[in-house]
Amino acid sequence: MRAILVLLCFWFSVSAWANQLQSIRVWPSPDNTRLVLDMSSAPxxxxxxxxxxxxxxxxxxNTQSRVRFNSIANKSTLVTKIRDSKPEAPNSYRLVFELKSSVRPVLFPLTPxxxxxHRLVIDMPYTDGARVQQPLVQPVPPPQQAVRNTAPAGRKEVVIAIDAGHGGEDPGAIGPKKNREKxxxxxxxxxxxxxxxxEPGMRAVMTRTGDYFVNLNQRSEIARKGxxxxxxxxxxDSVANSGPRGAxxxxxxxNRANREMAGWLEKQERQSELLGGVGEVISQTDGNPYLTRTFLDLSMDKSRADSYAISEHILxxxxxxVRLHKAKPEHASLAVLKSPDIPSLLIEAGFISNPEEERLLLTADHQQxxxxxxxxxVKSYYRQNPPSGTMMASQSTGRAQKHTVRSGESLSLIAQRYGVTMSRLKxxxxxxxxxxxxxxVLDIPGS
Structure with missing residues (x-):
């Protein structure tokens, strides 16, 4: 009888506290702080x-906690303190996050x-008072800090946006030795x-400079703003089979380009901001859907053609x-590639799921x-195809240039790339x- 009473007490105790807060993780970024509450079941x-x-x-x-607040690693400039407090409802657990400024939090659960x-995610966008001030590019440890080489006045730099995949709560693929892709x-x-x-005439912009998550669509926005x-x-890369390897x-x-085109058309009111120069032309079309579609088609075609050409140089x-998994560029429907105005590539440095490549990818020598x-x-491509008005273009002025026509290219796109008129190119x-x-093979006249 006593054993039954003990079991009943235990059962009622478990029922009353159906969930458990196991840990709290804090991920500060330049734009927001993300808090992740690890739970034993759905919150x-x-x-x-x-x-x-x-x-x-x-x-x-219906939650109890096993969190030790003094053990939480908190580097956020927004969240100044994390503590508990007495809840109003029985069997509940109250968390209090003391903040530097007001927020409009976004909360959502994540399944295993x-x-x-199970997790409860809390995103808190910064106001100006709590924003983290971080450089776009951090120095690389342990080699040496980057030495900036700015272009002469009146000559633009070729700007390369670098997106370090995953980050923060998103670890990416995990290798056999539990190393994380991020x-x-x-x-x-x-x-x-x-x-x-x-490199003189070139400049890098990074979508993230630390261990935090950046929304997939925001990565293209950061590149555009830069x-x-x-x-x-x-x-x-990662697959279930540990055999494949190579970059x-x-x-x-x-197919993805066609689907994304419809999305861009639906957001015509934001295209001036999103599409740069093309957007300015679109904003003057008085909403003509056929003219809008034409400009978007031209922009996307050029972006895809340039992307393919650059990918060949990189491969x-x-x-x-390094070993290559595929010698030709591959096609995929990936969000980070969808920008119609910026050539975009995704580079798989190797297979983290392969034990040997996991080991290599962790070494400074292989990363370099x-x-x-x-x-x-990238440098090879832009030496041959310098954007008009850049320092690289001025360095190539007067030099004989040749261009081999690739799939998806037209005479108008080639003329635009080299900053010459179609009639002169013809x-x-x-x-x-x-x-x-x-x-x-086309001879490119000097600018």
């Missing part, structure tokens, strides 16, 4: 904010994935930024120093090899029509 919660002083209060229903169980991508990205910033000529997203480069598939350079190869490919090459063939 049931309510929340509200208070002023004077600023606080966010979260009530977790990978090494993570750390490898950031290390390679920093090394690549260092090389770019040392006036990037190219977006490179660095990743490490690869991915570009946007035509050629990488193939000299990958970064150097990507840089060599006359210089004695062309009778505007039609060019894949593999045809």
């Amino acid at each position: 049931s919660y309510e929340y509200f904010t208070l002023q004077n002083p600023h606080r966010l209060v979260v009530d977790l229903k 994935a990978g090494d993570y169980g 750390h490898i991508t950031l290390a390679i990205s920093r090394r690549l930024a260092d090389l770019i910033n040392k 006036r990037a000529d190219l977006l490179l997203s660095i990743h490490a 690869s480069v991915w570009v946007l598939s035509s 050629s350079a990488m193939g000299k120093v 090899k990958v970064a150097q190869a990507v840089f060599n490919g 006359g210089h090459n004695s062309l009778r029509t505007d039609v060019v063939r894949i593999g045809q």
Whole structure:
């Protein structure tokens, strides 16, 4: 009888406390602080904010806690203190986040994935008073800090946006030795930024400079705000089979491009901001859907053609120093590749799921090899195809240039790339029509 009473007491105790708060993780970034509450089961919660002083209060229903507040690693400039408080409802647990300024928090649960169980995520965007001031590019440890080489007055730099895949709550792929993709991508990205910033006439912008998560769509926005000529997203591949290995480069598939086009049309009121110069023209079309579609088609076609051409240069350079998984660019429907106005590539540095490549990807020597190869490919492309008005273009003025026509390119796109008129390009090459063939070699007249 006594044993039964003990079991009943235990059962009622478990029923009363159906959930458990196991830990709290804090991920500060330049734009927001993300708090992650690790739970033993799906959370049931309510929340509200208070002023004077600023606080966010979260009530977790039917929950008890095993968190030690003094062990929470908190580097956020927004969250000044995390503590508990007495809840109004029985069997609930109340968390209080003391804040530097007011917030409009966004809370949402996440189901188990990978090494993570149930989670409650709290995103708190910064106001100006709590914003983290971080440089766009951090120095690379342990080599040497990047030495900036600015272009002469009146000559623009070629800007390369570097996106270190994953970050923060998103670890990316996890290798056999439990190494996380997010750390490898950031290390390679920093090394690549260092090389770019040392090259006269080139400059790097990073979408993230630390261990935090950046929304996938926001990565292209950061590149756009940095006036990037190219977006490179660095990743490490992973499959269930530990056998595959080697690097690869991915570009946007035509199917994804067509689907994304519809999305851009629906957001016509924001296209001036999103599409740069093309957006300015679109804003003057009085909402003509056919003219709008034409401009978007031209912008996307040029972006995809440039992306493919750049990917060939990068693969050629990488193939000299690391193993390639695929010798040709591959096509995928990936969010980070969707920008219609910025050529965008996703580079898989290797397979973290392969034990040997996982080991290599963790070494400084291999990370430098990958970064150097990507840089060599990018520099090779822009030496041959310098954007008009840039320092690289001024260096190539007067030099004989040749261009081999690639798939997806037209005479108008080639003329635009080199900053010459179509009529001059046709006359210089004695062309009778505007039609060019894949593999045809064109002489580019000096600007």
